[in-house]
Amino acid sequence: MVEATAAPQAGTGFRPDTYKDPELVARLQSRIAELAASVARPVKLMHICGTHEHEMGRYALRDLLPKSVSVLAGPGCPVCVCDNEYINMAIQLSLEPGVILASFGDMLAVPGSIPLAGERRGDVRMSLLDARARGGDVRAVYSAFDAKRIAEQNPDKQVVFFSVGFETTVVAVAAMLKRGVPDNLSIIEANYYTPPATQLLPDLEGFDIEGFILPGHAVTITGLRVYEGLPTRGIACASGGFEPVDVLASIASLLEQIDTGDLTVANPYQRLVKYDGNERAKRELHEVFELAPIRWRGIAEIPASGYKLREPYHHASAARRFAGRLDPLALKGAEHPKGCRCAEVTLGQIQPDECRVFGQLCTPDSPYGPCMVSHEGTCRAWYTYGMHKEQLRVETV
Amino acid sequence: MSRPSDAAPSATTARAASRYDTVRLSHGSGGKLTLELIEELFVATFSNEPLKALTDAAILANPGGRIAFATDSHTVKPAFFPGGDIGRLAVAGTVNDLAVMGATPMYMSAAFLLEEGYDMSELERVVRSMKATADEAGVAIVAGDTKVLERGHGDGVFINTTGVGFLADDVLMGVDQVRPGDKVLVNGTLGDHGIAVMSRREGLDLAIELESDVAPLNGLIEAVRRVAPNVRFMRDVTRGGLAAVANEVVHRQAYGLRVFDVAVPVHELVEQYSEMLGIDPFLAANEGKVLLIVAPEEAEAALGAMKAHPFGREAAIIGDIVKKPEGVALVETAYGSRRVLEMPIEEQLPRIC
Ligand code: SF4
Numbered sequence A: 001m002v003e004a005t006a007a008p009q010a011g012t013g014f015r016p017d018t019y020k021d022p023e024l025v026a027r028l029q030s031r032i033a034e035l036a037a038s039v040a041r042p043v044k045l046m047h048i049c050g051t052h053e054h055e056m057g058r059y060a061l062r063d064l065l066p067k068s069v070s071v072l073a074g075p076g077c078p079v080c081v082c083d084n085e086y087i088n089m090a091i092q093l094s095l096e097p098g099v100i101l102a103s104f105g106d107m108l109a110v111p112g113s114i115p116l117a118g119e120r121r122g123d124v125r126m127s128l129l130d131a132r133a134r135g136g137d138v139r140a141v142y143s144a145f146d147a148k149r150i151a152e153q154n155p156d157k158q159v160v161f162f163s164v165g166f167e168t169t170v171v172a173v174a175a176m177l178k179r180g181v182p183d184n185l186s187i188i189e190a191n192y193y194t195p196p197a198t199q200l201l202p203d204l205e206g207f208d209i210e211g212f213i214l215p216g217h218a219v220t221i222t223g224l225r226v227y228e229g230l231p232t233r234g235i236a237c238a239s240g241g242f243e244p245v246d247v248l249a250s251i252a253s254l255l256e257q258i259d260t261g262d263l264t265v266a267n268p269y270q271r272l273v274k275y276d277g278n279e280r281a282k283r284e285l286h287e288v289f290e291l292a293p294i295r296w297r298g299i300a301e302i303p304a305s306g307y308k309l310r311e312p313y314h315h316a317s318a319a320r321r322f323a324g325r326l327d328p329l330a331l332k333g334a335e336h337p338k339g340c341r342c343a344e345v346t347l348g349q350i351q352p353d354e355c356r357v358f359g360q361l362c363t364p365d366s367p368y369g370p371c372m373v374s375h376e377g378t379c380r381a382w383y384t385y386g387m388h389k390e391q392l393r394v395e396t397v
Numbered sequence B: 001m002s003r004p005s006d007a008a009p010s011a012t013t014a015r016a017a018s019r020y021d022t023v024r025l026s027h028g029s030g031g032k033l034t035l036e037l038i039e040e041l042f043v044a045t046f047s048n049e050p051l052k053a054l055t056d057a058a059i060l061a062n063p064g065g066r067i068a069f070a071t072d073s074h075t076v077k078p079a080f081f082p083g084g085d086i087g088r089l090a091v092a093g094t095v096n097d098l099a100v101m102g103a104t105p106m107y108m109s110a111a112f113l114l115e116e117g118y119d120m121s122e123l124e125r126v127v128r129s130m131k132a133t134a135d136e137a138g139v140a141i142v143a144g145d146t147k148v149l150e151r152g153h154g155d156g157v158f159i160n161t162t163g164v165g166f167l168a169d170d171v172l173m174g175v176d177q178v179r180p181g182d183k184v185l186v187n188g189t190l191g192d193h194g195i196a197v198m199s200r201r202e203g204l205d206l207a208i209e210l211e212s213d214v215a216p217l218n219g220l221i222e223a224v225r226r227v228a229p230n231v232r233f234m235r236d237v238t239r240g241g242l243a244a245v246a247n248e249v250v251h252r253q254a255y256g257l258r259v260f261d262v263a264v265p266v267h268e269l270v271e272q273y274s275e276m277l278g279i280d281p282f283l284a285a286n287e288g289k290v291l292l293i294v295a296p297e298e299a300e301a302a303l304g305a306m307k308a309h310p311f312g313r314e315a316a317i318i319g320d321i322v323k324k325p326e327g328v329a330l331v332e333t334a335y336g337s338r339r340v341l342e343m344p345i346e347e348q349l350p351r352i353c
Helices: A016-020 A022-039 A050-058 A084-094 A128-133 A144-153 A167-178 A195-203 A216-222 A244-260 A279-288 A311-316 A342-346 A378-384 B007-019 B032-046 B086-099 B120-137 B192-199 B218-227 B241-250 B268-277 B296-307
Strands: A043-047 A069-073 A099-104 A137-141 A158-165 A185-192 A211-215 A236-240 A289-296 A300-309 B066-074 B104-115 B140-149 B157-167 B183-186 B233-237 B256-260 B289-294 B316-322 B329-332 B338-340
Touching: A016 A022, A016 A244, A022 A244, A043 A050, A043 A244, A050 A069, A050 A211, A050 A216, A050 A244, A050 A378, A069 A244, A084 A099, A084 A128, A084 A158, A084 A185, A099 A128, A099 A144, A128 A137, A137 A144, A144 A158, A144 A167, A144 A185, A158 A167, A167 A185, A167 A216, A167 A279, A185 A289, A185 A311, A195 A300, A211 A216, A211 A244, A216 A236, A216 A279, A236 A244, A279 A289, A300 A311, A342 A378, B032 B120, B032 B140, B066 B086, B086 B104, B086 B120, B086 B157, B086 B218, B086 B233, B104 B120, B104 B218, B120 B140, B120 B157, B183 B296, B192 B268, B218 B289, B218 B296, B233 B241, B241 B256, B241 B289, B241 B329, B289 B296, B296 B316
Parallel strands: A043 A069, A043 A211, A099 A137, A099 A158, A158 A185, A211 A236, B104 B140, B256 B329
Antiparallel strands: A185 A300, A289 A300, B066 B157, B104 B157, B183 B289, B183 B316, B233 B289, B256 B316, B329 B338
């Protein structure tokens, strides 16, 4: 078993530099080459975390893999899978008098499905930034606790926190709600739980992914047991950290499983991930939230894949609190702008540069679809790190 | 480096502050209060002959050569941050714009847009900091202007500085002078300013021991040019960080710029916090950094000159100019893999998770 436990942990915590060590990377690189040669056919792997896409781009890790091994990006960007219903809700609420809408910076530029009036570029939709430009009180925050502070400082206003993200963000919201929040704070419930979506992927037509790199941050909380259904469906699994050594160790672990045919849920990221996750965080999370069906933008409604507030916390639900003031028709709407292929990108069915408008109509400074907005979005990462450009061959003098 | 002789002027400014502890609309109306503010704060602090004359325009000596002329407006939140403040920023920014062109910065104007109600003692601190930085850079602040905006129509203090410098007729620098094989250097750790300021933003308040690098670089640049007279190109690395400058260099040129990831000096805390905040240190802002492109045979001398200067202790050769790919700035990782160093798109904001 390949493990990313390269060096003993220092007393004060691990030293990330060890996991960037070029020598270790080189060793893993040749191990991967060996395994790929032994498997002797093209292998497609998938990660399901936007941070993985980002780090793979930043260190150009795909450059280090043999041609026969490809790593695709799956539904791992919370900003990209957040259904437009919640974005539209946030926009509507931000334009209500007396409401302050607090959101992570990443969400601000994501278009929902409300058309942007007077826009010349075609089917362009409104984002929270557009709402702000039209007088909405939209504030960028770094955590749920910032939203709470804003609520305390503005007792005469309603503060709505746009709660987006996977486990890492929703546990913080759960902890905050459990400890009590001011009456004027509510949340838009747009938190997603990944395992049910991964169970769905193998049912897609033409699905040919043989291994998943599991999202390192989320599995520190959920643990790995929830992915046990995948190996029986022919998919190798390995937890994945975010340093180059971590990512390559996960890829090596997956190839090892594929090579031997002995599929399992491996834990090469064991320096942070426990097989059963973080019991305390899970307990707190499930005290406040329960799993319910939720729409994944452009993909489908997936049962038991969204975190919704439990009854004792209904008072903090923005959807409930403002039910009378929201326009239900305007909440729904075409999921992606015309021609945007985010859904296929998110499912790993196409690469971003197969989208006709990639890099043309759709760029990070003027995003057309959601995958181009967040740093974790696949289209954004591809654009930022030039992954669509041909291999960078250097010629010196 | 001459420190300002602050004692006398600050005694007078203290008296001005005791009359009004905040900025009033009449401080910008051109009347008595304006004159008082100009004489007791600006003239007293900046203290130089052309300014003391209080004429409509400063009349200045011309040492000959070509004139370099630059302007920049400054706003920063918070106005005081670890390692500096908006005053130091406003002076250093314009000094650096002139210095990277090969000019010797000499004169500067300062225009203030103040918000009604702005704290007078804070304004005094800003002005004293400007004077200290100007002295450090050897420039004189010889002209100025003050306007006061109604409360709610400004954000405390905005400062515009315009600078004049002189450069010899034979100074020849620019992207068209750059050749494949040239070396790329920086004078120290990248991203300090961006992360230091961000750490003090409302809502983040990270108590980290990191200081902005804001500094006037004309002294350092002069030292380099003495030992490396054929510097091909210089640019101060500010907003947009290394990525922005690298892309400006290669834009439409028949060469590429390669940065070696591991050669780039990054402060440990910047590394740590940028990872936490999801910010790329190569894109983060600096206020006391310059990127130089130097002929290969002069690279070591230039590096040595920087390392001997207080603002260049951690200088490094971070990359080179390559024949191919053309028009591309790229990063080569410690593993030999390569990626594009894309032009930054927007202000760097912390990520979700
Ligand atoms: S390039 Fe833009 S429009 Fe195309 S799939 Fe990506 S986000 Fe959507």
